[in-house]
Amino acid sequence: MPEGPSLYILKEQAARFVGQEIVHAEGNTWAIDTARLVGQPIVALHTWGKHLLIELPGLVLRIHFLLFGTYRIDERRDKPARLSLRMADGGELNVYACSVREIERTAFEAYDFSADVMSDQWDPKKARKKLRARPELLACDALLDQDIFSGVGNIIKNEVLFRIRVHPLSNVGALPAPKLRALVDEARQYSFDFLAWKKQFVLKQHWLAHAQKTCPRCDIPFLKANLGRTKRRSFYCERCQKRYN
Numbered sequence: 001m002p003e004g005p006s007l008y009i010l011k012e013q014a015a016r017f018v019g020q021e022i023v024h025a026e027g028n029t030w031a032i033d034t035a036r037l038v039g040q041p042i043v044a045l046h047t048w049g050k051h052l053l054i055e056l057p058g059l060v061l062r063i064h065f066l067l068f069g070t071y072r073i074d075e076r077r078d079k080p081a082r083l084s085l086r087m088a089d090g091g092e093l094n095v096y097a098c099s100v101r102e103i104e105r106t107a108f109e110a111y112d113f114s115a116d117v118m119s120d121q122w123d124p125k126k127a128r129k130k131l132r133a134r135p136e137l138l139a140c141d142a143l144l145d146q147d148i149f150s151g152v153g154n155i156i157k158n159e160v161l162f163r164i165r166v167h168p169l170s171n172v173g174a175l176p177a178p179k180l181r182a183l184v185d186e187a188r189q190y191s192f193d194f195l196a197w198k199k200q201f202v203l204k205q206h207w208l209a210h211a212q213k214t215c216p217r218c219d220i221p222f223l224k225a226n227l228g229r230t231k232r233r234s235f236y237c238e239r240c241q242k243r244y245n
């Protein structure tokens, strides 16, 4: 876990809890008073990148899945949940290894859903504008920037750069306009491909670059390095992924 599409699946699986009352809440979170949640109905569920937002009448819970967060619906892992919510129909939402916080209504209203690649409100024009404003940004860092591409994680980053034949160390300001457009468009397109493949349990077999040894286009070894300010693993081909600087 988790990239944006995984959270999107969580939101779909938990959709039936919307409108239901929380009948029991517990967990090893120290950041919120779980007793306060009992008796409140879930008004809506939202996702933004790796954040799940649970909107209740009295408050908004922000669950941030960080790097290793996981969840279970109607079942439990064999370790204590950070937060466990039991719903009126007997179902459960359990989250692990994540950060749970209550956020202010104003903070909730400030979420920019137009930056979320999975959102109906996704705005590619705005993403291109943000990229043009930061020409020095490296392509590998740009895709992981959650203010530009909320929901994109390391797998999507590697696959998108391979798809559009762009070297991870390219400066976004040096990309020709069609490449910049392709970067933005494929960040969303690949996320939906990821979603479809993940639902069919065939995600890994579709990886062309991420965690792969050989470039399928050139039949030469991929390079592997922790690149950019984000220092996340990049898999790339020096022959078919052009470096723009």
Ligand SMILES: [Zn+2]
Pocket (backbone or CB within 6 Å): 215, 216, 217, 218, 219, 237, 238, 239, 240, 241
């Ligand atoms: Zn290649």
